[in-house]
Amino acid sequence: MADALQKVALVTGANQGLGLALVRALCSALGMGSTVYLAARDMGRGEAACALLQREGLSPALIQLDIADAASVSAAADEIKARHGGIDIVIQNAAARITRETPQTDQVARFVDTNNHGTLRIIEAFVPLLRDNARFIVVASSFGSLRHLDPRLHARFDSPGLTLDDIEHAMDDFAAATRAGSAREAGWPDWINVPSKIGQVASVRVLARDRSEEFRRRGILVNAACPGLVDTEASRPWFADMSKAATPDEAARDLVWLATLPAGSEEPYGVLVRHRKPYPWT
Numbered sequence: 001m002a003d004a005l006q007k008v009a010l011v012t013g014a015n016q017g018l019g020l021a022l023v024r025a026l027c028s029a030l031g032m033g034s035t036v037y038l039a040a041r042d043m044g045r046g047e048a049a050c051a052l053l054q055r056e057g058l059s060p061a062l063i064q065l066d067i068a069d070a071a072s073v074s075a076a077a078d079e080i081k082a083r084h085g086g087i088d089i090v091i092q093n094a095a096a097r098i099t100r101e102t103p104q105t106d107q108v109a110r111f112v113d114t115n116n117h118g119t120l121r122i123i124e125a126f127v128p129l130l131r132d133n134a135r136f137i138v139v140a141s142s143f144g145s146l147r148h149l150d151p152r153l154h155a156r157f158d159s160p161g162l163t164l165d166d167i168e169h170a171m172d173d174f175a176a177a178t179r180a181g182s183a184r185e186a187g188w189p190d191w192i193n194v195p196s197k198i199g200q201v202a203s204v205r206v207l208a209r210d211r212s213e214e215f216r217r218r219g220i221l222v223n224a225a226c227p228g229l230v231d232t233e234a235s236r237p238w239f240a241d242m243s244k245a246a247t248p249d250e251a252a253r254d255l256v257w258l259a260t261l262p263a264g265s266e267e268p269y270g271v272l273v274r275h276r277k278p279y280p281w282t
């Protein structure tokens with residue numbers, strides 16, 4: 001669908017926070033005739049979010065999608081394939097939160113299963129649907145840089161023959177070490193979001209590397225993105241001062257820029273992008 005006017009886009013975890021703002025901005029940017037799927041794991045919350053956008057004059061399409069549930073992910077991909085034959089924009093934005101009330105050792109398994117294995121589920125289900133000139137984005141963070149990881153662990157996320165499955169194994173080892181209390185000794189950071197975001201960026205890099213010849217030929221751009229600090233229910237409990245945080249609508253602008261780069265764009269490709277520029281991996 002080379003630069004066609006009518007696009008099909010999907011944003012996961014879109015019933016609130018940054019995801020909702022991404023749907024709002026994509027509905028405005030893509031305009032009439034395009035379909036922007038607001039994906040939500042809970043249909044009630046999804047319907048409420050769609051109703052909010054409809055009151056603003058926008059027309060998102062609701063789809064059920066729980067990234068922690070393989071059947072839900074493949075059902076959503078099947079539905080979009082049946083309706084449209086393919087997809088132009090995928091933004092894997094959904095993520096589990098870290099809460100203060102529970103020790104991170106008790107949260108890590110679900111966190112990794114959602115944010116990392118969930119990202120792989122989205123890659124496996126939606127990459128086969130990508131049309132020519134598609135844009136595939138994983139919302140990560142500037143935590144997703146090897147600069148935040150002990151050098152002993154770098155090869156788990158960056159080596160010549162690394163596969164997507166290797167990264168999932170690294171994430172499972174990280175979760176097991178965290179639960180066992182041996183993570184720090186092995187070099188893993190205490191804040192579980194750091195290895196998780198490194199894992200997401202590493203997956204994007206491996207996907208871009210493995211499919212480089214085909215994706216370059218077909219004009220497909222695959223990237224991770226850092227939205228910067230965004231004022232959402234997920235971030236607010238962790239910062240006393242949110243005055244420097246962007247609103248979700250402000251943060252969505254750079255990501256929608258990345259998602260709507262015109263056909264013929266060759267960069268950025270296979271990197272973490274922050275404020276429209278590549279962010280260092282090492």
Ligand SMILES: NC(=O)c1ccc[n+]([C@@H]2O[C@H](COP(=O)([O-])OP(=O)(O)OC[C@H]3O[C@@H](n4cnc5c(N)ncnc54)[C@H](OP(=O)(O)O)[C@@H]3O)[C@@H](O)[C@H]2O)c1
Pocket residue numbers: 012013014015016017018019040041042045065066067068069093094095096097114118139140141142226227228229230231232233234235
């Ligand atoms: N906020 C920041 O400062 C910041 C900074 C850097 C990166 N990020 C990244 O930006 C993204 C969005 O963050 P946010 O602050 O908007 O978070 P948020 O307010 O917690 O929103 C997360 C969304 O993901 C959904 N979700 C959670 N588990 C899911 C699952 N298993 N399947 C499908 N959807 C699921 C949530 O749905 P429910 O409503 O059903 O729970 C919610 O809609 C995340 O990837 C986050 O790591 C955020």
